[in-house]
Amino acid sequence: MNNVSDITLDALVAEVLKKKNDGWRFVTLSCTELDEESCDILYHFDKDLASSHFRLKAPKATPIPSISSVYFSAFLVENEIQDQFNLKFDGLAVDFERTLLLDEEVTTTPFCRYGVSRANQ
Amino acid sequence: MKTIVPFGPQHPVLPEPIHLNLEVENEIVTGAIPAIGYVHRGLEKLCEIRDFNQMIQVCERVCGICSAIHAQCYCQCIEEMMGVEVPDRARYLRTIWGELHRMHSHLLWLGLFADSFGFESLFMQCWKIREKVMDIMEATTGNRVVISVNIVGGVRRNLDPEQIRWVLSELKFVEEGVKSVEAALLEDYTVKRRLKGKGVLTKEDALLLGAAGPTLRGSNVAQDMRQLGYAAYGEIGFEPVVEPDGDSYSRNKVRFRETLQSIELVRRAIDKLPEGDISVKVKGRPEGEVYHRVEQPRGECVYYLRGNGSKNLERLRIRTPTFANIPPLLTMLPGSELADVPVLILSIDPCVSCTER
Amino acid sequence: MQFIKNFIAKSRAKSPWIMHFDCGSCNGCDIEVLACLTPMYDVERFGVVNVGNPKHADVLLVTGTVNPRNQKVLRNLYDQMPDPKGVIAIGSCGLSGGIFRDCYNVVGGVDKVIPVDVYVPGCPAKPEAIIDGVVKALGKFESLRRAG
Numbered sequence A: 001m002n003n004v005s006d007i008t009l010d011a012l013v014a015e016v017l018k019k020k021n022d023g024w025r026f027v028t029l030s031c032t033e034l035d036e037e038s039c040d041i042l043y044h045f046d047k048d049l050a051s052s053h054f055r056l057k058a059p060k061a062t063p064i065p066s067i068s069s070v071y072f073s074a075f076l077v078e079n080e081i082q083d084q085f086n087l088k089f090d091g092l093a094v095d096f097e098r099t100l101l102l103d104e105e106v107t108t109t110p111f112c113r114y115g116v117s118r119a120n121q
Numbered sequence B: 001m002k003t004i005v006p007f008g009p010q011h012p013v014l015p016e017p018i019h020l021n022l023e024v025e026n027e028i029v030t031g032a033i034p035a036i037g038y039v040h041r042g043l044e045k046l047c048e049i050r051d052f053n054q055m056i057q058v059c060e061r062v063c064g065i066c067s068a069i070h071a072q073c074y075c076q077c078i079e080e081m082m083g084v085e086v087p088d089r090a091r092y093l094r095t096i097w098g099e100l101h102r103m104h105s106h107l108l109w110l111g112l113f114a115d116s117f118g119f120e121s122l123f124m125q126c127w128k129i130r131e132k133v134m135d136i137m138e139a140t141t142g143n144r145v146v147i148s149v150n151i152v153g154g155v156r157r158n159l160d161p162e163q164i165r166w167v168l169s170e171l172k173f174v175e176e177g178v179k180s181v182e183a184a185l186l187e188d189y190t191v192k193r194r195l196k197g198k199g200v201l202t203k204e205d206a207l208l209l210g211a212a213g214p215t216l217r218g219s220n221v222a223q224d225m226r227q228l229g230y231a232a233y234g235e236i237g238f239e240p241v242v243e244p245d246g247d248s249y250s251r252n253k254v255r256f257r258e259t260l261q262s263i264e265l266v267r268r269a270i271d272k273l274p275e276g277d278i279s280v281k282v283k284g285r286p287e288g289e290v291y292h293r294v295e296q297p298r299g300e301c302v303y304y305l306r307g308n309g310s311k312n313l314e315r316l317r318i319r320t321p322t323f324a325n326i327p328p329l330l331t332m333l334p335g336s337e338l339a340d341v342p343v344l345i346l347s348i349d350p351c352v353s354c355t356e357r
Numbered sequence C: 001m002q003f004i005k006n007f008i009a010k011s012r013a014k015s016p017w018i019m020h021f022d023c024g025s026c027n028g029c030d031i032e033v034l035a036c037l038t039p040m041y042d043v044e045r046f047g048v049v050n051v052g053n054p055k056h057a058d059v060l061l062v063t064g065t066v067n068p069r070n071q072k073v074l075r076n077l078y079d080q081m082p083d084p085k086g087v088i089a090i091g092s093c094g095l096s097g098g099i100f101r102d103c104y105n106v107v108g109g110v111d112k113v114i115p116v117d118v119y120v121p122g123c124p125a126k127p128e129a130i131i132d133g134v135v136k137a138l139g140k141f142e143s144l145r146r147a148g
């Protein structure tokens, strides 16, 4: 993977806005669990077939600012990550509260090896 | 007065369950909220139990309609990770089977779309033509839908000269068939009245909302992942199909023209098909990260893989084209009439099973 | 009255109306079910009609695995169908969960939720096999008629 730059929580929304103004198209997010405390989130963008990525090391406990105010289409994938990793996104355009893919009855966080369940939060 | 009309999950025009809550005012849709999750299985997680070779079979079943292209993309990712050079013949064969899949997917969609605006015999006609494509796949690979030809390092099956001649002669029938429905699909008065100017997506919106595939190209954006030149596309010459208007009719026309283009691409690939091996032996384990994109019948499909040198991948992430096309759909719906909703939903070619994986 | 009853029992066996529901299938089996209804395989020649309303249906074709969300829909559709009714599970997924049985969001085969009469194996099941399955399910109605 080329063209990856690291990014911090505070700079996230501003940097993404810059991308948008430069005419980049939002592709998707990829999230991977790293260890007990943190996840690795990649933001993928595309412009005329070229790709560029942001890498964010997100602590699980702090909410992540949502970029759905910049790119509306991000709300789906952010909801998906909420479902699967039990992360929290702040300021989502539409918040499904962890029921986008999973049913209300499901209380586990499937993608977290070290996850906490929704019931005992 | 506002009313909420539930659409789905079981609906006659949709073969798959998707649910939309439509906010309706005097027959005019004013808002739409999707509710998905009826088909979610969670197969990305399987990469922790199955090894990276077994995962090919799982990736094929992300979506049965474009299974060969999913497997192709996954194999290309693993090959990139392990630095495997695939034989030329295998790259061409992958292109051929990939384009056959695109053909059958587009014909399937043209049929369902015709059904959504009430042309049942056209639906039957498209599916009849499609059966020829299915025959070609069954004869060359042994299966109709999930053809399982891709492996890491190449393909599993070869085409002999006899088969190639037969495939070319069958393709002639397919081409004639597709041309024979052109007048009904594109020129008919009723069809034009039902599709022209419905669900307009401007070029700016399409880019901003991250639309993909024919939905994007129907809005006058010439972007197709095949331009990246993976498999044999760089060598056989490829130009994306673009239509200017951004309405349902444009999207219909893009898919129709792409069907004919696929036939042409298969012919070109067969024409240039190099001799040689069809696979190489692969040693080692995948390690590192890759991000790879291919063009599926429905648009750009993104794979992100992360390996740690063991036989299981650490993370497999799949972003499928319909996932990207749902936000454009949500902005297309407000302002349309309730009776047009099935047409608009179908015009993005929703594939729910790959959206939810 | 008896005449009408006989007539209905006979039509049910001779011209069953089917409804197709997709639980968590990968589409492979779905499109094969649809292929059955279109010109090459054409089950309509046996009097089989595809309907979209569970209240009209005699036979339910289910493809795919059951997950916690769609099991309620499946149950609901089954309950809405009038008696007697037949259920056909299609594909390895519908039988046992198939390739997806280890996934976190999969409950298992269709028979975990509703009773199944006929199982059609295959991944995906061939259209010929699906037609055979429908014919098998008709045997159930036929025997009901005899007993009738």
Ligand code: SF4
Residues within 6 Å of the ligand: B061, B064, B146, C024, C025, C026, C027, C028, C029, C030, C063, C064, C090, C091, C092, C093, C094, C098, C099, C122, C123, C124, C125
């Ligand atoms: S049985 Fe196979 S083809 Fe059918 S839905 Fe399941 S995975 Fe797909």
